[in-house]
Amino acid sequence: MECVAAVVIGAGVVGLACARALARRGIETVILERNDTFGSETSARNSEVIHAGLYYPTGSLKAALCVSGRQTLYGFCATHGVSHRRCGKLIVATSAAQEDRLVALQQQGRLNGVDDLRLLSAAEARTLEPALSCSAALLSASTGIVDSRALMLALLGEAERAGAWLALRSPLSSGAIETRGFILESGGSDGLRFASAMVINAAGLWAPEVAASLAGFPAALLPVSHHAKGNYYALSGCSPFSRLIYPLPENGGLGVHLTLDLGGQARFGPDVEWLPPPTPGQPIGSLDYRVDPTRAGAFAAEIRRYWPELPAAALAPAYAGIRPKIAGCSDPPGDFLIQGPAQHGIPGLINLFGIESPGLTASLAIADHVADIATERQTG
Secondary structure, eight states: OEEEEEEEEOOSHHHHHHHHHHHHTTOOEEEEOSSSSSSOSGGGSSOOEEOOSOSSOTTSHHHHHHHHHHHHHHHHHHHHTOOEEOOOEEEEESSGGGHHHHHHHHHHHHHTTOOOEEEEEHHHHHHHOTTOOOSEEEEETTOEEEOHHHHHHHHHHHHHHTTOEEEOSOOEEEEEEETTEEEEEEOSSSOOEEEEEEEEEOOGGGHHHHHHTEETOOGGGOOOOEEEEEEEEEESSOOSOSSEEEOOOBTTBSOSEEEEOTTOOEEEEOOOEEOOOOOTTOOTTOOOOOOOGGGHHHHHHHHTTTOTTOOTTOEEEEEEEEEEESSOTTSOOOOOEEEOHHHHOOTTEEEEEOOOTTHHHHHHHHHHHHHHHHHHHHHO
16 A cells, blocks of 8 residues: 555646645645546546636635636746637627626626726727627637646646656545545556545546545535536638637526637537436446537527628537536536535545636646645644
């Protein structure tokens, strides 16, 4: 049995950032990842957008960690050679009836500390993006895009240089909460067994199931898990836009928006497709990521609200991601739930539940927050 100070479960962008933060504080850290590579689930299946932080309720973890994380992320990318671009985005009202919602978004953003938001008339918006159709728009200059794979490579490299190590093909098979820590066993060919003083549950979609698998964890503190699929379509041909274009947000997501990759290729999505609730004992990794080609018609209708000139048959199925939500389709939007000893009374355990968007943007800030909670036990 290996004795380590901390085990991080899950090697997505947030898990890697947490491992880096712990290792840089001198905490011996192992990362357990069930797949044969890191970051192959939620972290690899998103829009790769660096969000400004305007959508979220003031005082929420999403608002605070997105705004601070965005600033930290831009700095990290600049100093570590991670490809990114601060391209900006336009949130658009497609009718006069929606314009009050743009004003409300600007006010919400300012309350959250996003101070570079500017309301534009239709003519001003078309000066920036001539192909755009709208009655007004909100310009978010600090929104950007990032190469998420390169970001995760940089985070893993720093974590390993600080002494952390990554165990691939090592799904958590069992765990127990002991008097002085945790006993964890991973499956896979290596059959690793650890005694650890800390466990950081960064398992994304499966974080509630991982917490439930720890013998001794109180079931009453497990959030209800909801999975919302987001489908993406790629645009054939050149993009007519140089910035990201977003409609007003909808229940469960931010609407079918146009994003760009660092090569300038445009893609649309995600939509919101609520999946049946995960069932007890459902195999981890049993989700269907295929994009249904018949959804293209609904996508095109939404896109033509702000880009009427979308060519016919210009959309091709690209990929899909699944959001790890802890609020259902009829619930108000959920916040991040970072559940530490103050919430569950178990020293050394930190559960990260509901880390959906803006989790990528907030990843470094989440990691610092987790490391602060983890080290309170050592210094407090």
